[in-house]
Amino acid sequence: MKIRILVVDDSPFIYKAIARILPEDDYEICGSGKNGQEGVELYQRLKPDVVTMDITMPIMDGLAAAREILRRDPKAKIIMLSAMGDEEIVQEAKTAGIKMILKKPFKAPDMLAALSKVYALDNSDAEDAAQQDDNYLEYFRTALKDTLQDMAGLECSFGETELQQGILESEGLAVILGIAGKMTGRVILDTSREVACRLCGMMNGEEYGLEDDFVLFSLAEFLNILSGNATTNINNSHRGLNLRLAPPSVFVGRRLNINSPKVKAHMIRMETAAGAINLSVGFEGS
């Protein structure tokens, strides 16, 4: 089931920016309003899962609209979008019970993280904490998509995500990269050797054989770059986390089983023109 979003913003630009970054498989924009008053009416009619609400709007501003929505539905999940100069209103919004405030301009992973976090809010701290991992996951998802595009020219969808429990049965080739810092974990890129060869070919414009060591080095560098981008963005948005990466290692074998007993992981499954590529992202003790 898709998560239904109501976008309340007087700027068509922001509407477009949000529409563009939402993965089609997981989200739909069920309505849009150009001012606070429309926002309140649409909320009543559409009952969306999450609302994104601009602060400064004509007729009724975002804060007044959010208060009205929360008065009628205290469980309403609202993300306020704040611009420069809105600092005082941000304070007011927090005291009014707004769960999440995002600064404009926002980056795609920050918006996706905010949406999935607010959507999962259930007035319970436990779920809130569990949801934390999913936020980091969005950074890796975006980095995987972008890196496939930048390095191999591959256009991909956002892929499917599932909780990865127990042992990961490798498709044949796994690149593993340790993460340390305020949180510790690991990221694993898993694919078949055939897909790895095709991907390597797309990255380097030549053909490679199954026994070619260069394929392994290319895949290692691919994971290194995408993880570097993801953690840089995470570190910029979450001060004090200071995530750092260990160098990647590549494992090839038959019936390769991979197990990180101390880690809770999610798996992103991405279908590409080169074949299926899986990315498992997990952190410890969450």
Next chain:
Amino acid sequence: MDARVFSPFIDTFFQVLPGLGIKNVERGRLSLKEKLSAARDVTALIGLSGGIRGNIAISMDLAAAKKIASIMMMGRPVETLDDIAQSAIAEMANMLSANAMTIVGQNGVAMQVSPPTLITGEKISCIVSQVKSLNVEIYTEAGIIEINIGLES
């Protein structure tokens, strides 16, 4: 590279294994490799970052892994390397790396370790990391444990 940077990763075996009940710990053959690689049945991989960046791969044959898991579980017989036995091996790797991190810290270097990832399978043909690495065999009553240390200078 100063050979002394490797020693915490070897010393840690002598500090940790006896505490787990694994006896007769001795250092065996030591060799330098062009690439980090480990080709035994069971490997625990741990990433290092911070003041020292690299990977360590603690590798052993299936029989040794089962014996170690059994010793760590108070002598309970281990027929197959199931989930519980695997988490015992991961726990050993975790203790070895955490203790090495402490020794490195005492030497004034802030190193961080990632949680261990366990790799098992048939015909694991290679493990690659593009750095020169030190391979040390540690003899124990449970069999040989091999540690491969690949550090970026």
